[in-house]
Amino acid sequence: MKHPYSLALLTQAILAAPPVVIRNAHVIPVTRPAFTGSVVIENGRIRQAAEQVTVPQGATIIDAAGQYLMPGIIDCHSHIGVEAINEGSVSVSSMAGIEDVIAPEEIAIYRALAGGVTTANVLHGSANSIGGKCAVIKLRWGASAREMLFEGAKPGIKFALGENPKRTNSPSSRGAGTARYPTTRMGVEDVIREAFTEAKAYQKEWREYQLKTERREPAIAPRRDFKLEPLVDVLENRRFVHAHCYRSDEILMLLRVAEEFGFRIRTLQHVLEGYKVAKEIAAHGAGASTFSDWWAYKVEAYDAIPYNAAIMLKKGVLVSINSDSPDVIRRLNTEAAKTMRYGGLTETEALSLITINPARQLEIDGRVGSIDTGKDADLVLFDKHPLSNYAVAQKVFVDGELRFDRARDLAARPEREAARQALLERERPGARRAPARRAQ
Amino acid sequence: MILGQADSPPMKPLRIPPCARAALALLPFLGAAADPPALAVRNARIVTVTGPVLENGTLLVRNGLIEALGGNVPVPANAWVLDGAGLTVYPGLMDALSTLAAGADLPQPGAASPRNGPSAPSGATPARGPEDRPLTTSWIKAADTLQAADRNIDLFRQAGFTGAATFPTRGIFGGHGAVINLASAPAGKMVVEPSVGLYAALATGGAGSFPSSLMGSISYIRQIYADAAHYVAMKEAYAANARGRQRPAYDRALEGVLEARRLLLPGSRAVEIERSLRLAAELKVRAVLYGGHEAYRVTEPLKQSGMPILVSVKWPERDPNGDPDEVESLRQLRLRAQAPGSPAALAQAGVRFAFYSDGLQSPDQIKRGVRRAIENGLDETAALRAMTLAPAEIFGVADRLGSIEPGKIANLVIADGPLFAETTRIRYVVVDGVKYEPVQRENAR
Amino acid sequence: MRALYLAAALAAALHAETFLLRNVTVHPVSDPDIPNAAILVRDGRIADVGTRLAAPKGIRVIDGKGQHVFPGMINSATMIGLSEVGAVSAGNDVGEAGDFNPQLRPLIAVNPDSEHIPVTRANGITSVVTLPVSLTGTSGGGIIPGHASLLRLDGWTWEEMEINRAAAMVLQFPEVRLSINTPGELRPVRIPFLEARRTYESRLRDLTTFFENARRYQRARTAGDAQLRTDIRLEAMLPVLEGKVPVLLLAGNERAIREALAFGGREKLKVILGGVRDPGAAMAAIKAAGVPVILREPTDLPGREDDPYDHNYSLPARLHKEGIRFALGSFNNQFARNIGFQAAFAAAYGLPPQEALRSVTLSPATIWGQDDSLGSIEKGKWADLVLADGDILEPRTNVTQVFIHGRETGVESKHTRLYRRYLARP
Incomplete structure (x- = not known):
């Protein structure tokens, strides 16, 4: 591993790395038709992707004959790589932020990377009506918490409707704990409306202060409120709302509340009954990030159908398939493939659900989500078609850097085991305690 | 037990039940509550931390402070004098x-x-x-x-x-x-x-x-x-x-x-x-x-x-x-x-x-x-x-603590060998100029 | 939607359980694939398979239009029929109170109108083992939660669905548990190892005692003791002690597997090892014991940080290499329909594709003692067939028809109904 804790070094490494050319691959750009050809990576970006390319001098050549190259997979709903998920003590926990608790060494990140995922929207949990701030990360395995952040990605915040925020699923609701407002869907709406009413007042207070200072009148800056600031960000379109929801009634409720307060829901998350109100979702302009085929694990998921993504897509909603799980994130490609069985999507449509569509939802599509010149070289090489259950990711590049290599992983296994045994041996009682070899 | 050594003031022999010895562990110098008398350590190795090590130095403590140290420090007549031969003085930990x-x-x-x-x-x-x-x-x-x-x-x-x-x-x-x-x-x-x-x-x-x-x-x-x-x-x-x-x-x-x-x-x-x-x-x-x-x-x-x-x-x-x-x-x-x-x-x-x-x-x-x-x-x-x-x-108290320098608080530890060695015994501890002698436990290291 | 056209066309046909399915590629599993073949079904059973089958006079002919036919898949661990919505306890019939309930039989509590049945069947699963214990959580059911029942996913009543109500006795082998979830606590509570081991040992003693009691009961019964009062619980143990009913020994990791196998050996039980996820060095013990295994989903996350990322993906391949017989089970309801996909994942990581298909067809049929009637497309077996436009282990494939005992069940479910309804919403 390189020195993992310096962005300067990381950037240098990318800039200094020789260009890479992946040759003879079935290239699936997603945004345009697939072709057999090459992709040139330089300075962490895609320099060229075409049937015929100019091979830069000194380039490392990877022959990918018979293999499939697709854009790095993007998960619009994940909870990997964090030390905390829920600040569940309060109904509005917008002061809490995922960015503060990124755990860059959590093994789930590596496992997701090994499944071809290169970007994840890491969300606060769904314990509260208005949850915490989210972080979009790149799976730069080996980098520090700060370096994992997707630079320039617009910040987000998690909302949650239905059973989770009204706490029917929380352990304390089964115990003797006192009821925390809200306990109904009506209460959930109220919490959101109250919070934004408060946020508007706060916004006004600051505006007045700014006006006064502009007029050079004496004024004391209002108290900064880290609970309300993210909501003002939402009102002023500086922060995306990613809202956990299930039932059509609550989906509609949220759209209307947002419209009442003058903002837009960026994505509806899970949105298992989105297919029932696809028209309204499309009209509002919200994206939808859903599961492939989860259902029946709770009452609000009983009308969930695996055709959800297909219906919403056909009705003009920008749809993505997410994982919400450290397991499923490892195989989002086959999750997307299910939409071909359930709803008859085309291969390109299916793949767009885990690439360009989530990129658009997160407004990072200028950087990632397809194989196009100038975009970040976030790429996955599969041995078979990525929509096949038999496909295994072989190489995963993030910013042009090979962050996962199956061959390398397999080769390193005996070494890792030997290293473990050596460390255990050192700890055995009676073993001479030699000074530890320092890590790089 | 090293109570009542030659350089200590006369004191009544104490009868301490064995079980209480560990608890007492260190007995303060008698009269510690009053102003401590001057204390001198002679012929000791002095590790000052901020300056060079004095291989054979004398250290004078008065009014709770380090008054002087060097190869040739005059020792007041009424000072308690410790013979530091074979001992090393460190700043207190x-x-x-x-x-x-x-x-x-x-x-x-x-x-x-x-x-x-x-x-x-x-x-x-x-x-x-x-x-x-x-x-x-x-x-x-x-x-x-x-x-x-x-x-x-x-x-x-x-x-x-x-x-x-x-x-x-x-x-x-x-x-x-x-x-x-x-x-x-x-x-x-x-x-x-x-x-x-x-x-x-x-x-x-x-x-x-x-x-x-x-x-x-x-x-x-x-x-x-x-x-x-x-x-x-x-x-x-x-x-x-x-x-x-x-x-x-x-x-x-x-x-x-x-x-x-x-x-x-x-x-x-x-x-x-x-x-x-x-x-x-x-x-x-x-x-x-x-x-x-x-x-x-x-x-x-x-x-x-x-x-x-x-x-x-x-x-x-x-x-x-x-x-x-x-x-x-x-x-x-x-x-x-x-x-x-x-x-x-x-x-x-x-x-x-x-x-x-x-x-x-x-x-x-x-x-x-x-x-x-x-x-x-x-x-x-x-x-x-x-x-x-x-x-x-x-913690911003280096003007008072942390090394052996004249004018600093007299917090010292005096040991019969390198401080961190397993076999080293601590012979005296000085806090605010007051000398304490560890009660050596039977199986103390 | 090709599936729907075909279903409609087929529904119009006569003599439901007797027909010739022609113009298909047959994947018998027991034998090499047969292209351009036909299957003759008579009274719900496979009468013949081959490339030169002529349609007997007057028989209904179904044109498979070049599609593929597979044996219906078998999911070896679900709770189908016993649990509808996981989070709603009122609809859950898994996990009875008490540690020893060998007399319980899940079949009689199977709700034949559960939505899980058509949903699961639509992906080509025609039979499932349903267990009286929740295996996704750690809750309830005790040490012997009852029988495992094998049922087919078609029937007006649970009687009609029965393949074997007492397919096995489930035995959740005690484990040393170092953390427990407590209501009201956010995180699991850690238990010191020695305390956890004491709890485990006491549960193991309970288990041994229960078997001793059962043996004494068996002896008294064999001796014709007139004073013996019938004990329903111990009565249920007799076929187990006689080796007539296998024990589905649930043990996940190396230590539990070793101890469970040792227990099974001591008690001379007919063992099916279940819930295996991390056998480690106990692989040799499984092989030596010669017992078959019900594996959990290959997509289960590796248990330890340093496990290879594909640790569980590659487990079926490793078992196959050791020559250990195994079948796959979901150990849940929600994803029971995906058991074929799970088999494909195993193939992606080293299991020969033919073996992957076998792990959800012929292998489970054999393990559950139904290899004379299920699991492959062979003469004399039940016509539990799946018609699809490709490999049924692939997500892109459409399953177009499912036959159970030759009856066309269709691929309709709550999901397709809602799909059509809302796709048509103006």
Whole structure:
């Protein structure tokens, strides 16, 4: 591993790395038709992707004959790589932020990377009506918490409707704990409306202060409120709302509340009954990030159908398939493939659900989500078609850097085991305690 | 027992039952409460820490201070004289983060869960947000709640500790620490500096009480600092012109935060160290990190930040309550193997660090921990500095403590060999100029 | 939607359980694939398979239009029929109170109108084992939660669905548990190892005692003891003690597997090892014991940080290499329909594709003692068939028809109904 804790070094490494050319691959750009050809990576970006390319001098050549190259997979709903998920003590926990608790060494990140995922929207949990701030990360395995952040990605915040925020699923609701407002869907709406009413007042207070200072009148800056600031960000379109929801009634409720307060829901998350109100979702302009085929694990998921993504897509909603799980994130490609069985999507449509569509939802599509010149070289090489259950990711590049290599992983296994045994041996009682070899 | 040696004042032979001997451990010089007489150590090896080692020097202590040291120091006629032949004098050791004598922890709002440590008094209410100031007692000072009768004072002094930075450590904002001398003296006389920093931890409250998560705790610290800034502005405006203005409510939590000379923030693993460095930079506070086990991986950012770090000598160990068949991760094993190498890495990188006991109750364990750092590459001089001058500098008391220099407080440890060697015995400990003699236990090391 | 056209066309046909399915590629599993073949079904059973089958006079002919026919898949661990919505306890019939309930039979509590049945069947699963214990959580059911029942996913009543109500006796082998979830606590509570081991040992004693009691009861019964009072619980143990009913021994990791196998050996039980996820060095013990295994989903996350990322993906391949017989089970309801996909994942990581298909067809049929009637497309077996436009282990494939005992069940479910309804919403 390189020195993992310096962005300067990381950037240098990318800039200094020789260009890479992946040759003879079935290239699936997603945004345009697939072709057999090459992709040139330089300075962490895609320099060229075409049937015929100019091979830069000194380039490392990877022959990918018979293999499939697709854009790095993007998960619009994940909870990997964090030390905390829920600040569940309060109904509005917008002061809490995922960015503060990124755990860059959590093994789930590596496992997701090994499944071809290169970007994840890491969300606060769904314990509260208005949850915490989210972080979009790149799976730069080996980098520090700060370096994992997707630079320039617009910040987000998690909302949650239905059973989770009204706490029917929380352990304390089964115990003797006192009821925390809200306990109904009506209460959930109220919490959101109250919070934004408060946020508007706060916004006004600051505006007045700014006006006064502009007029050079004496004024004391209002108290900064880290609970309300993210909501003002939402009102002023500086922060995306990613809202956990299930039932059509609550989906509609949220759209209307947002419209009442003058903002837009960026994505509806899970949105298992989105297919029932696809028209309204499309009209509002919200994206939808859903599961492939989860259902029946709770009452609000009983009308969930695996055709959800297909219906919403056909009705003009920008749809993505997410994982919400450290397991499923490892195989989002086959999750997307299910939409071909359930709803008859085309291969390109299916793949767009885990690439360009989530990129658009997160407004990072200028950087990632397809194989196009100038975009970040976030790429996955599969041995078979990525929509096949038999496909295994072989190489995963993030910013042009090979962050996962199956061959390398397999080769390193005996070494890792030997290293473990050596460390255990050192700890055995009676073993001479030699000074530890320092890590790089 | 070495009571009543030739150079000690005559004293009645004491009959101490064997079981009480350990508890007494160190017996203070008789008349310690009065002004101590002058004390001289002759012909000793003197490790000053700040200057060169005197191979055969004399050290004169008067009025609790180091008065002189050198090859040829005149010794007053009435001074107690110790023959230092074969002995080495060091500055007294200091535990850079301790709860020694810090006094009872006070109840805090939002501390309803027994998971949080000692269970809170009944009736503790869940906190509903930052406004309830959960897990906060930022207004309390260890100096004000000092328990002079803490039995561990004796225990630590016997091992050569003459001082400690001691803190109330409960909750998120525990309270202000004090640098104290481990003297047998009234609490007020023990205090060297009453308020050296505010102890903060990323603690969480009971179920249903804010904050319940790491990110909640961090957001709370952030909010408290923002509130404090606003509080100052409001108070200043009110002080300038009270007429027609609403009175800002007095907030003891913010008062406590505003008084903090430094903020102690946790940082044991690399990710935690980096997190606290960022938080400190964001809050624009002078921070001291504590933990440091994985500091070897982040010496560069630490160096750049200029922030010192207190390194716990309670090195990670395999969980004695864990499953013996459990296959531990390489990461865990590496941390265990390499944590004791952190001090050496910090020393090499030029990061200021000091050692602390981190709850280890026995000074023997602490010394064993220091020895492991030495075995893992830390040179003994740096180890000594990390327990003397470095903590004094970190807490801003290096003008008084941490080295053997004329004018500094006479906190000394006199041993019959290299301080950290396993076979070395501590012969005398001097705190505030008062000499203590360890009661040598039968099987003491 | 090809599936729907075909279903409609087929529904119009006569003599439901007797027909010739022609113009298909047959994947018998027991034998090599047969392109351009036909299957003759008579009274719900496979009468013939081949490339030169002529349609007997007057028989209904179904044109498979070049599609593929597979044996219906068998999911070896579900709770289908016993649990509808996981989070709603009122609808859950898994996990009876008490540690020893060998007399319980899940079949009689199977709700034949559960929505899980058509949903699961639509992906080509025609039979499932349903267990009286929740295996996704750690809750309830005790040490012997009852029988495992094998049922086909078609029937008006649970009687009609029965393949074998007492397919096995489930035995959740005690484990040393170092953390427990407690209501009201956010995180699991850690238990010191020695304390956890004491709890485990006491549960193991309970188990041994229960078997001793059962043996004494068996002896008294064999001796014709007139004083013996019937004990329903112990009565249920007799076929187990006689080796007539296998024991589904649930043990996940190396230590539990070793101890469970040792127990099974001591008690001379006919063992099916279940819930295996991390056999480690106990692989040799499984092989030596010669017992078959019900594996959990290959997509289960590796248990330890340092496990290879594909640790569980590759487990079926490793078992196959050791020559251990195995079948796959979901150990849940929600994803029971994906058991074929799970088999494909195993193939992606080293299991020969033919073996992957076998692990959800012929292998489970054999393990559950139904290899004379289920699991492959062979003469004399039940016509549990799946018609699809490709490999049924692939997500892109459409299953167009499912036959159970030759009856066309269709691929309709709540999901397709809602799909059509809302796709048509103006």
